[in-house]
Amino acid sequence: xxxxxxxxxxxxLARVPLLGAHPLPAGQPEPDxxxxxxxxxxxxxxxxxxxxxxxxxxxxxxxLPSPPATGHGWxxxxxxxxxxxxxxxxxxxxxxxxxxxxxxxxxxxxxxxRTWQRMWTTGxxxxxxxxxxxPVPGPGGRVEIGGExxxxxxxxxxxxxxxLDEGGHHTRxxxxxLLRESSSCRYELTRDxxxxxxxxxxxxxxxx
Numbered sequence: 001x002x003x004x005x006x007x008x009x010x011x012x013l014a015r016v017p018l019l020g021a022h023p024l025p026a027g028q029p030e031p032d033x034x035x036x037x038x039x040x041x042x043x044x045x046x047x048x049x050x051x052x053x054x055x056x057x058x059x060x061x062x063x064l065p066s067p068p069a070t071g072h073g074w075x076x077x078x079x080x081x082x083x084x085x086x087x088x089x090x091x092x093x094x095x096x097x098x099x100x101x102x103x104x105x106x107x108x109x110x111x112x113x114r115t116w117q118r119m120w121t122t123g124x125x126x127x128x129x130x131x132x133x134x135p136v137p138g139p140g141g142r143v144e145i146g147g148e149x150x151x152x153x154x155x156x157x158x159x160x161x162x163x164l165d166e167g168g169h170h171t172r173x174x175x176x177x178l179l180r181e182s183s184s185c186r187y188e189l190t191r192d193x194x195x196x197x198x199x200x201x202x203x204x205x206x207x208x
Contacts, residue, residue: 015058019038019041024037024038024039025038026173034080036051037059038077047089049061049076062114063116067121067122073104076088077090081137081143084108084141085108085112086108087109088103088134088145093124093129099148102130104121119159120159127150128150131145131146131147132146132168133146133170133172138192138193141155142193143157146168148168151167152164176191177191
């Protein structure tokens with residue numbers, strides 16, 4: 001179901017992405033105007049994503065090269081960067097310390113979601129193992145992951161990561177860019193995944 005921009009009423013899409021039961025649409029379009037939906041491949045049950053570049057009139061489905069895992073994944077978080085699309089596959093991990101918001105794998109597409117390559121496979125110890133919100137893509141293979149306890153950066157498309165000095169942040173897509181909360185009532189916004197603009201909001205629990 002979608003909300004029509006013409007009259008504000010709910011409408012059923014004429015053509016829906018073939019993603020099995022309970023597909024999960026993104027709340028905002030990506031900077032290039034594309035809309036993404038997370039789901040599963042009806043035949044194999046593996047993680048898949050669909051993209052529409054014409055406002056939902058048509059959809060293209062891409063299956064992700066998921067790692068071997070027991071049970072179905074939860075959903076996939078997609079973020080479009082300057083030169084690549086990243087899809088973080090979420091779901092329970094096998095082995096290692098149990099964590100909230102577990103990330104099974106990070107995939108990258110260099111052709112707008114037509115084909116995908118698995119860049120990072122989450123193991124029992126190597127970090128990152130969690131993701132809060134969306135990955136933050138930048139130019140030239142740069143991508144950041146906000147985990148539960150720390151943030152991580154990759155400069156090679158997600159093959160390897162190094163920890164960041166600041167802690168983990170929950171990142172979400174807004175019409176102005178990617179938004180994360182850096183501390184209580186302090187937020188940061190980025191359009192390119194590199195430069196962040198910080199601003200504050202009035203909060204009821206903030207001391208005068």
